[in-house]
Amino acid sequence: MKILIINGPNLNLLGRREPEIYGARPFDDFFRELQAQLHHVSLEYFQSNHEGALLDKLHEAGFEADGIVLNAGALTHTSIALADAVAAIPAPVVEVHISNVHNREPFRHHSYLAATCEGSIVGLGLEGYRLAVEWLSRRVHISRKLEGNE
Numbered sequence: 089m090k091i092l093i094i095n096g097p098n099l100n101l102l103g104r105r106e107p108e109i110y111g112a113r114p115f116d117d118f119f120r121e122l123q124a125q126l127h128h129v130s131l132e133y134f135q136s137n138h139e140g141a142l143l144d145k146l147h148e149a150g151f152e153a154d155g156i157v158l159n160a161g162a163l164t165h166t167s168i169a170l171a172d173a174v175a176a177i178p179a180p181v182v183e184v185h186i187s188n189v190h191n192r193e194p195f196r197h198h199s200y201l202a203a204t205c206e207g208s209i210v211g212l213g214l215e216g217y218r219l220a221v222e223w224l225s226r227r228v229h230i231s232r233k234l235e236g237n238e
């Protein structure tokens with residue numbers, strides 16, 4: 089089972105960027121731990137600060153991965169193109185935000201992605217990624233069972 093985590097702009101700075109909001113842990117460190125714990129999942133990670141690169145990755149992985157966890161950073165609140173890409177691909181996508189965007193500035197309250205994603209996890213820190221991966225892997229497992237492929 090292949091699940092991809094995609095992080096958007098500025099999330100390469102996790103651990104150094106506004107730690108009072110996003111925490112002090114670098115994402116690579118957290119990702120390695122997650123990979124070791126969820127060994128039944130082939131877990132991959134992609135980060136880019138560029139909208140086009142994120143679109144290309146969604147197009148590529150969206151037709152081969154079993155699920156995608158997407159934190160599009162600030163593009164969440166601006167990008168109709170990313171929302172269209174999520175709608176265009178068959179892979180289920182879970183939207184994650186580390187901070188609780190709903191108790192921050194009003195411009196963070198709206199997500200163009202939310203309507204096209206399976207669901208959203210906000211405000212639970214890096215733990216949100218783990219919950220999203222676990223949910224996706226259970227969802228894939230259940231649908232494979234229903235289809236008789238397991």
Ligand code: DQA
Nearest residue numbers: 098159161162185186187196
């Ligand atoms: C974020 C929330 C966004 O509003 C912000 O622009 C980010 C990070 C989060 O994970 O909390 O870059 O997506």
